Structure formats: structure tokens, C-alpha cells
Amino acid sequence: MNTRFFEFHHYVDLEPPEVAFHEHEFYEVFFFLSGNVDYVVEGRTYQLRPGDILLTNNRDIHRPEVRPGKPYERYVLWLDGDFFQSVQDFGDDLSACFTDAARKKYKLIRPGGDSLTHLRRLCAYMTQIQEEGLFGSHVLMYACLVEFLVYLNRAYFETPDEIRLDVTENPKINQILLYIEDHLSDELSLDGLAQQFHLSKFYLSNKFKQYAGLTLYQYIMKKRLTIARNMLRSGTPVMEACMRCGFSDYSNFLKAFKREFGHMPREYMPQGR
Structure with a gap:
């Protein structure tokens, strides 16, 4: 990460990138939008659908397996552990979804209709904020990010166990x-x-x-x-x-x-x- 607390990116690849197995020093939210992609995390392969979200921490070895045929589009959010400490005073642990996913060794979120719409809208707004770069952009990003993580946690704990059928292990x-x-x-x-x-x-x-x-x-x-x-x-x-x-x-x-x-x-x- 090149900035303190967090980085947010919107990527689109028209040709499948070759990505080696890797890990991060930080937490990652991978928000899948389109493409033909399976994602391998610690021995489990997740067969992704548009709108799926994967959570990885600083211990997880992972990589996407991207096949040709569709543009590969995703939002990627990187979070330093200090970010969660910075919002701890508000009373809710926004890292709860990461903690639970690490405990269960199961990383997939499949948000429902309203949750998915809201999370996508927030990501589109954060993209706009970054592109405009106006006064207070970083503060706005921080506020949007807190809201995004609230809804991310809600979506995580509402995700039904049935989606495990889309995991090869x-x-x-x-x-x-x-x-x-x-x-x-x-x-x-x-x-x-x-x-x-x-x-x-x-x-x-x-x-x-x-x-x-x-x-x-x-x-x-x-x-x-x-x-x-x-x-x-x-x-x-x-x-x-x-x-x-x-x-x-x-x-x-x-x-x-x-x-x-x-x-x-x-x-x-x-x-x-």
C-alpha cells in the first residue's frame, strides 16, 4: 500500500492477466463484477459469479484463474489493520467479517439484491471521488469506506451456507x-x-x-x-x-x-x- 489506512482500485482487463500466487500485508476485499474467473484461496477454489465478494487477510495465499471470453472487471479494496483501530471508538468491529471468515476458512460473500445494489453504488461513488480529486476527497473516501464496511459485514453474516456448493475443495x-x-x-x-x-x-x-x-x-x-x-x-x-x-x-x-x-x-x- 502506498497510502495510510486504505487503497481503493477499479480494474478492467480485456485480456486475461497472468497472476501468480501471492499474499498481502493487509486485508483485501475483492468485489467481482465480470469475467470468467475461479479464485483459489488456501486450497479452496471459488467459482465466482458477478457480484461475489472475497475476503482475504494477511495470511492467505491466493490468486485468480482468469479465462478468456469476457472483460475481467473488479473493485479491489486494501485495508491496513490500523484502519479498523481508527474506527473502533464507534463501538462496532468492522473487521468482524474478516475475523469470522478466517475462523471458518471460508472467504465468499454473495450479497442479496438490495445489499449488492448498495455496495456497488458506494464503489461507483468512491471511484468518482478519486477521479475528481476535489477538496476533501480523502475525507469523503473515508466516510464512504466506513459505510461500505458496515454493509459488507451485514452481507457477510446474511450469506446463506448454500453457496458452499460453488466451492471446490x-x-x-x-x-x-x-x-x-x-x-x-x-x-x-x-x-x-x-x-x-x-x-x-x-x-x-x-x-x-x-x-x-x-x-x-x-x-x-x-x-x-x-x-x-x-x-x-x-x-x-x-x-x-x-x-x-x-x-x-x-x-x-x-x-x-x-x-x-x-x-x-x-x-x-x-x-x-
Whole structure:
């Protein structure tokens, strides 16, 4: 993010972009408008319909799979965690939908008619505010954003469970993903996980890549680095983050971190900002 608290974007691609698996330092609201798109988030593939919204946090590894045939249009909202703190005094936790989605490991919102109309209208207005750039634009954006998040939370908690039918997932791979996240400081290998979950190495390797979109090694490495980055941002010393995320070699950790994020770990610590 290049601005404090939030960024808002409206994107349209006429040709399908190639997007690698990635993660963010912030919360993301992905508001899908048109296109032929499946979205992979942490081993689950969401078959998107126009008007669908996905919520991801700073731990989620994700990417869109965009097919040709229609323009790919979406609104994207990025939110720093400090934004939610800035509105906490009003009494409602506007991050509640993100917290619940993280707990359930289920990221999709499908707003109903009135909610969808209202959310789209707010996004169109925020786009207009940004384009005009008149006096008080940032204040207006902030006010619209608070309203948007109120209705986003309402839409999230009103979304019926039936939309899970539009999600492709594998219960065994979901269990393995949870295990990896809970055991990042342990030794994690294909041999060990196959034995732990009573699977053949061939089956585990193929099914993991099919549902998570990455090889087991790639996923574990990206998840470890992502969690290490988050720990550094909260003030954890570099060596402690390295060890707690399962890196036994400090030099290899530094190299992998720089390769993944383009910066050295110390640059993510509060005093380095």
C-alpha cells in the first residue's frame, strides 16, 4: 500500500492477466463484477459469479484463474489493520467479517439484491471521488469506506451456507493445510505428512498441487515467510521469527525472505519504518 489506512482500485482487463500466487500485508476485499474467473484461496477454489465478494487477510495465499471470453472487471479494496483501530471508538468491529471468515476458512460473500445494489453504488461513488480529486476527497473516501464496511459485514453474516456448493475443495487437503499452519516450527516434509495422514506420497503430492495450486514445498515456504513477515511487523525479533517459522538456517532464511518480498527482514520491523 502506498497510502495510510486504505487503497481503493477499479480494474478492467480485456485480456486475461497472468497472476501468480501471492499474499498481502493487509486485508483485501475483492468485489467481482465480470469475467470468467475461479479464485483459489488456501486450497479452496471459488467459482465466482458477478457480484461475489472475497475476503482475504494477511495470511492467505491466493490468486485468480482468469479465462478468456469476457472483460475481467473488479473493485479491489486494501485495508491496513490500523484502519479498523481508527474506527473502533464507534463501538462496532468492522473487521468482524474478516475475523469470522478466517475462523471458518471460508472467504465468499454473495450479497442479496438490495445489499449488492448498495455496495456497488458506494464503489461507483468512491471511484468518482478519486477521479475528481476535489477538496476533501480523502475525507469523503473515508466516510464512504466506513459505510461500505458496515454493509459488507451485514452481507457477510446474511450469506446463506448454500453457496458452499460453488466451492471446490478436498477435506483431506484442508486438514493438511490446517496442520501445516499449526506446525510451522516443526519439520514439515512430504514423507512426514504422508505418514501423518496415512496417504501415499504420490497421492499427497498430486492432490496438494491440484487443490492448493502450489507444490507442497512451495506452499510451506511461502506460508512460513508470510507468517514470519507478520511477526516482524508486530515487533518479533528477526532470529525469533526465523526459528518460530521453521527455518533452521538463518542465512537461508534471509535469502528466501529477500527473494520473496524484495526486502530484508529488518525493514519490516516497526523501528525500521
